[in-house]
Amino acid sequence: MxxxxxxxxxxxxxxxxxxxxxxxxxxxxxxxxxxxxxxxxxxxxxxxxxxxxxxxxxxxxxxxxxxxxxxxxxxxxxxxxxxxxxxxxxxxxxxxxxxxxxxxxxxxxxxxxxxxxxxxxxxxxxxxxxxxxxxxxxxxxxxxxxxxxxxxxxxxxxxxxxxxxxxxxxxxxxxxxxxxxxxxxxxxxxxxxxxxxxxxxxxxxxxxxxxxxxxxxxxxxxxxxxxxxxxxxxxxxxxxxxxxxxxxxRGARIYGELVGYGMNSDARDFVLPFDERQAQCMQLALAKAGLQPDQIDIVSTHATGTKQGDAEECRAIRSVFQNAPNTYVNNTKSIIGHAMGAAGVLELAANLPSFEDNLVHPTINLTELDPDCALTNLVVDRPVELPRIRTILNNSFGMLGINSTVVVQAWA
Missing domain, CATH: 3.40.47.10 (Thiolase/Chalcone synthase)
Known part of the structure; x- marks a missing residue:
């Protein structure tokens, strides 16, 4: 090929x-x-x-x-x-x-x-x-x-x-x-x-x-x-x-290229998530994409609104993106809830148009930030416009400790 x-x-x-x-x-x-x-x-x-x-x-x-x-x-x-x-x-x-x-x-x-x-x-x-x-x-x-x-x-x-x-x-x-x-x-x-x-x-x-x-x-x-x-x-x-x-x-319109992905398992609990494995999953996806954390423009979070789940993912994101001051973070579930097997793909679809309009959609219903969930450049209430958006990292995690991350890049 x-x-x-x-x-x-x-x-x-x-x-x-x-x-x-x-x-x-x-x-x-x-x-x-x-x-x-x-x-x-x-x-x-x-x-x-x-x-x-x-x-x-x-x-x-x-x-x-x-x-x-x-x-x-x-x-x-x-x-x-x-x-x-x-x-x-x-x-x-x-x-x-x-x-x-x-x-x-x-x-x-x-x-x-x-x-x-x-x-x-x-x-x-x-x-x-x-x-x-x-x-x-x-x-x-x-x-x-x-x-x-x-x-x-x-x-x-x-x-x-x-x-x-x-x-x-x-x-x-x-x-x-x-x-x-x-x-x-x-x-x-x-x-x-x-x-x-x-x-x-x-x-x-x-x-x-x-x-x-x-x-x-x-x-x-x-x-x-x-x-x-x-x-x-x-x-x-x-x-x-x-x-x-x-x-x-065939002259198709291209929304984006799937350049990286990662999947792994917590191997720890039926329900409770594990930030260390989630961080490793993101790192796997970045490695396959050949990208560094500071080259990601948007992190689309899995966060479901549970106490431990949100805190674990935020710890994972902080560990991976601690030196990425220009990476922005949002959450789609705050708007549509948790669509289970459709969650990851719907959340990606919510963010893909960013490649064209350069807008990061907001997280809603966040009135008092939990200190355990503090993230740099968390977009809240209204969209943020960036000079250019070319990369999205999309997280989805599930019960029995299964983790998945997909990286999509603008094609040009």
Missing amino acids: SADKYRIVITGIGLVAPGASNKEDFRTQVLAGRSGIQEIDLRYFGKAAAGLCSFEETRYRKKKENKKGTRAGCIGVYCAHEALLDAGLEEGFYRQDRTGVYVGLTEHGNVETENEIYHLKGYDYDVSYWTHHHNPRTVLNNPAGEITISLGITGPHYSIGAACAAGNASLIQGVQMLRLDEVDMALAGGISESTGSFGIFASFKAQGALAEAVSPEQACRPFDSKRNGIVVSEGGCIYVLERLDRALQ
């Missing part, structure tokens, strides 16, 4: 987020610091702050198909079609059997299982009323598979279970498969349908990690001294990834 065949670029973006159903509206939302969080009322659980998505669910497939499939599949199909449309790909430019679909998930199947058990209750738990759709709905590859069925893609598809690091992990998988010449184009991203599961809310509450606030818009408070937990959100984001030489060949 020529050198350009090893360079992987982003040429299409399709997304749904709490408050936006396309990348333009999403950028407007995050620059304005407008929260997408609202109050929901879940059966068995009650009221909670959450991030829900609104989009045209029947734009790319019929209502009957959505009913047969899953909420995650519905989000995935919409995002994949939007990404391909955004990429401007002509039909047949890439062979269907040389296209891969890689979808990051934190969990899958909880929503369908809870719904079926609730339905069965009305039939005195007679399992003869259990739906025959249950198995294909709950297998882990479901959202990726639904995308291939909708688009007629016959290349490889699978989901990547990497907790809340899964979105970044899917991008890494897409890069690797393209560099290995296993595929010629990749649809890679992440999806969350977590707001449909009362069990997820109940579990976070039992851990003392579910955010509560007087108003739902203020519930997600990363770095704030009064932060008290996670806001659960749904959402999705799918990217079109191509080799640079083919993207140039």
Whole structure:
């Protein structure tokens, strides 16, 4: 392969987020610091702050198909079609059997299982009323598979279970498969349908990690001294990834180049994060990118609004970027909540337009900074304009101690 065949670029973006159903509206939302969080009322659980998505669910497939499939599949199909449309790909430019679909998930199947058990209750738990759709709905590859069925893609598809690091992990998988010449184009991203599961809310509450606030818009408070937990959100984001030489060949618009990545494991605890391993993950990504910390313009943080989680990541960032006075830091979850498997890819999408407008979007709901979360150049309340933005380092960390970092560079 020529050198350009090893360079992987982003040429299409399709997304749904709490408050936006396309990348333009999403950028407007995050620059304005407008929260997408609202109050929901879940059966068995009650009221909670959450991030829900609104989009045209029947734009790319019929209502009957959505009913047969899953909420995650519905989000995935919409995002994949939007990404391909955004990429401007002509039909047949890439062979269907040389296209891969890689979808990051934190969990899958909880929503369908809870719904079926609730339905069965009305039939005195007679399992003869259990739906025959249950198995294909709950297998882990479901959202990726639904995308291939909708688009007629016959290349490889699978989901990547990497907790809340899964979105970044899917991008890494897409890069690797393209560099290995296993595929010629990749649809890679992440999806969350977590707001449909009362069990997820109940579990976070039992851990003392579910955010509560007087108003739902203020519930997600990363770095704030009064932060008290996670806001659960749904959402999705799918990217079109191509080799640079083919993207140039067809005159594609290039959003950025994936120049570095890192993944590692804490190997320490089921839930609690570890700053030392997170710092090592960032260093791995920087080394692969051939960049020094002071060459990063934006650090997009994972911070979820939990007490220990935010403090651990901030310690990691301080250790890596202590000699990087021109690196700026922000957080997208404060605006849209925690979209689990979609978190990393949505947060990257929130920041990618910085390469064009040179603006760093703000962190919101930060009224009293926790000293343990003090970071140089933390952007709060309103955007900061820089002379030029060329590099973004995007963090995503998850339960069981899985860490992922992706570095994206402006292409020119």
